[in-house]
Amino acid sequence: MARAKDGKPTINDVARLAGVSKKTVSRVINRSPLLNAQTREKVEAVIAELGYVPNPQARALALRRNFLIGLIHDNPNAQMVLGVQEGILSAIRDTEFALVVRPVNRRSPDMLDDVRTFLDQQRLFGVLLLPPISENDALAQLCDELGVTYVRMGSVRLDEDVHMVASNDREAVAKAVGYLIGQGHRRIGFVAGPEGFRSAAERALGYRDALDSAGLAIDETIMAEGNYTFETGIAAGEKLLAASPRPSAIFASNDEMAAGVLHAARSIGMSVPEDLSIIGFDDTAIAAHIWPPLTTVRWPIQAMAKAAAIKLIDPVEARDQPSHFLSDLIERASVAPV
Amino acid sequence: MARAKDGKPTINDVARLAGVSKKTVSRVINRSPLLNAQTREKVEAVIAELGYVPNPQARALALRRNFLIGLIHDNPNAQMVLGVQEGILSAIRDTEFALVVRPVNRRSPDMLDDVRTFLDQQRLFGVLLLPPISENDALAQLCDELGVTYVRMGSVRLDEDVHMVASNDREAVAKAVGYLIGQGHRRIGFVAGPEGFRSAAERALGYRDALDSAGLAIDETIMAEGNYTFETGIAAGEKLLAASPRPSAIFASNDEMAAGVLHAARSIGMSVPEDLSIIGFDDTAIAAHIWPPLTTVRWPIQAMAKAAAIKLIDPVEARDQPSHFLSDLIERASVAPV
């Protein structure tokens, strides 16, 4: 037999059977232009016959780089993480790249050490950083230091374009709140995300922008902060709905908190959207499955992830990739005119 | 400098600086027992000083196996996929293994070819198969043929223990429906999952078991089939609630469909759980965030994934890992006595 002991044919098997040197086989694999057509065909025939597939580990060793791209995240939102994974996959489909995932714990004191170990051990081709940890500059610096190329995804541009794919949450929220204003709402509550999240800060700015440009005043009694969870959404909703006068609409900085606000409203007998309009952010599965379906802002997450992955793996194509994405308002049934 | 040109120190650098052969360094790395303590300390000091980390690609080449485990899935449920990823990670934490993910398209005619290419190219250490594609015997056979060890996760035992980690959906559903019966319900509707899903079949069996042992008759007019989506849950709910007499409780084979049933009930003015009790399956994020919070069955998904990963990477520990898990009924607020 031509096959090696462990079953997989190697480049040597191919070379021997094709009667050429292994370098020639290598040339065929790597599509070297300077190659006799006949030689190529002969080699390709043997490759097909043997079912030869190059060993990625050997390639990685010789090339001093591998074909693994990492996804580092600490994200509470499963839908988003999976959307990102799908986006990356669509970028690496039909390439030799594979996706390695690494969830980390943002709150752990040795998060950076964890990542360092991971990066040191795996020697990845490059990594994608997801918010909220993508907002951590120390992490980006660590990648630099370790010689790992990285691309950050985020809600605002916080790195050079080669390292960044960003949405514009501020603008998106301003649009969403503007939409409420367009429906006649004048007293609009706001549930902020947790301090330390850049996205939270950006969304708060968007809220202020919208009020400003409509000549509406900021009123702290109808503003609250949550930490992106359902429970804190309930608490925030209770606070805002206890204000006097009551807001006729509330923008919550993510869908989970919006669901919490909905919950709070319902438990004091208010109906949505008749008595209260609500808008969320993210367009997670929850948004479409609660009642009434939630009007929300959708991150173009897959497209962003795909662009980010391309930036990582293909410097040429990367030039054509946008670094900036717009979020859409998804109109469902949780908003009504005043 | 002691470092190689590209920055990373190699085993040779360590050997030279420590004044030993690289084989000795290799022994230190691999914790060979027959080693002079002094030599070990000396080498370890140099390793620490240099920040040396073995190159995984070179290791993989020499050992003829790598340290990547794959997760192949085609799962509509983001929460579950992420739960599995977390579970796997907890098993490989502090090991040199990394997790490669590969979403596939169950409906695509060349799904098997896709997987074959993926497996051929990446030469993974082993793979984990998630339902529903874990139910595909051809896939398991393909892994065997390619010499890739695999572990399947599923709702019922459909392979040898070394290749399988299973819950017992039939039993879990029987328990849940039994709980409804215990609350006095006698007319209990059922929303089945899609044909072709083994989990759907198992859950249906559990429903029948429960009715049987309570001496209740099967009534096709209060049974419907959906495909695990919210929308089909609505349709199924509409059908069941149009039956006469109406069911006083409905078991839906997953949470999304249960949310759909809830939606359908509400839109004809019924309140839950006063007029209708509902139980779902999976305990996804939706279950806790809809109103009322959904009583549901929870797959111990992380524990299962962890056990599966251990079976894959550690034959010794594997013996202590359970192959069979029980699902818990999570009691929330969507069930009330008749």
Place this chain on the structure above:
DNA sequence: TTGTACGCGTTATCAC
């Protein structure tokens, strides 16, 4: 207990 020589499967160099 430690070292030498070689193999793992691929790519790169530089002749021919």
Place this chain on the structure above:
DNA sequence: GTGATAACGCGTACAA
């Protein structure tokens, strides 16, 4: 155009 030969970084016989 093509082929020896030497890397790439690490593990394993076998010897010392």
